[in-house]
Amino acid sequence: MTADKQKEFDGGSIWIVIAAFNEAAVIGPIISDIVRRNYRVAIIDDGSQDATGQIALAAGATVVTHPVNLGQGAALQTGIKFALQRDASYIVTFDADGQHRPSDIPRLINALADSKAAYALGSRFLGSSHGMPFGRRLLLQAAIWFTRAVTGLRLSDTHNGLRAMTREGASRISLRQNRMAHASELLEQIAASGLPYVEVPVTIDYTRYSLAKGQGLADSVTILFDLSVQKLHR
Amino acid sequence: MIAQIGFSILLANVMVYAWTEYRRAPVIAILALLAATAGLYFVWLPTHATRLAALVGIGRGVDLIIYIWVVISLILLLNLHLKLRSQAELITILMREIAVGHARTAEPSK
Numbered sequence: 001m002t003a004d005k006q007k008e009f010d011g012g013s014i015w016i017v018i019a020a021f022n023e024a025a026v027i028g029p030i031i032s033d034i035v036r037r038n039y040r041v042a043i044i045d046d047g048s049q050d051a052t053g054q055i056a057l058a059a060g061a062t063v064v065t066h067p068v069n070l071g072q073g074a075a076l077q078t079g080i081k082f083a084l085q086r087d088a089s090y091i092v093t094f095d096a097d098g099q100h101r102p103s104d105i106p107r108l109i110n111a112l113a114d115s116k117a118a119y120a121l122g123s124r125f126l127g128s129s130h131g132m133p134f135g136r137r138l139l140l141q142a143a144i145w146f147t148r149a150v151t152g153l154r155l156s157d158t159h160n161g162l163r164a165m166t167r168e169g170a171s172r173i174s175l176r177q178n179r180m181a182h183a184s185e186l187l188e189q190i191a192a193s194g195l196p197y198v199e200v201p202v203t204i205d206y207t208r209y210s211l212a213k214g215q216g217l218a219d220s221v222t223i224l225f226d227l228s229v230q231k232l233h234r
Numbered sequence: 235m236i237a238q239i240g241f242s243i244l245l246a247n248v249m250v251y252a253w254t255e256y257r258r259a260p261v262i263a264i265l266a267l268l269a270a271t272a273g274l275y276f277v278w279l280p281t282h283a284t285r286l287a288a289l290v291g292i293g294r295g296v297d298l299i300i301y302i303w304v305v306i307s308l309i310l311l312l313n314l315h316l317k318l319r320s321q322a323e324l325i326t327i328l329m330r331e332i333a334v335g336h337a338r339t340a341e342p343s344k
Binding site for chain 1: 258259261262312315316319320322323326329330332333334336337338339340
């Protein structure tokens, strides 16, 4: 990162938005690592039954709490709204399950600053992934083809929760899909916005914990249903 | 004749309902209107229903009308699902406002 950029990035204008539901087991060290890097963290506690909110608060995050569980898409939209209200210049979405690396955040921000794109989308297929099961790889490939067909975006990775956006880019996002279909909806909105985007290589570390929290084949059927049904009403 | 009038009143209600839903869910409204129109047509021209039913392998015209009624029911069920989703979206917006308004930040330790 150059001195100029560092100067611009200091001062808390970068908000890391993390949607969390019952992540007490892992959330503390993740937030501490990000806060140590001088980023501001907004945890959207999505109606957790455990101590996610308290742990996040103690680790240095700002905690925005949904009274009940609404889903990851709803939580991310809440985080984006909150960060925009706090005058964020850049917003980064980051998973709570520990599969993303905080060291990838500056790479995403730099990509936005260097390319003047509105969105920097993390790609595990341009970067690397550790411990990805074969079934998950197949599912992701199917998602990539689906996204290309629906949005026209030629991306190498479509369901990666690690992404960054400028203030202008974030203000064009308005997620209505509360649950897992939000990732596809977000790409549809990026395509519809006409704003430029870049892909950035990132690393994904699959753990038993993150795989248990991740999506399966049944979820992909639900996602397809949710996306189709949304087209039927305003 | 009594059955025809009864069916017609029901289908007319479906058409009115579809019309009121047009702004919110146009696809559903059009499907319901088409199905109800087809239903009305076959209720008053049962011989056409019988002919079409035989053509598509259903058997009797009355069965075709029952099938159309089932289709209308499913469309209305889908519309109910969409209404529930709209309600869920409103609840989400409300909760978001509450959540953002009550954000908590730890006091600096230094």
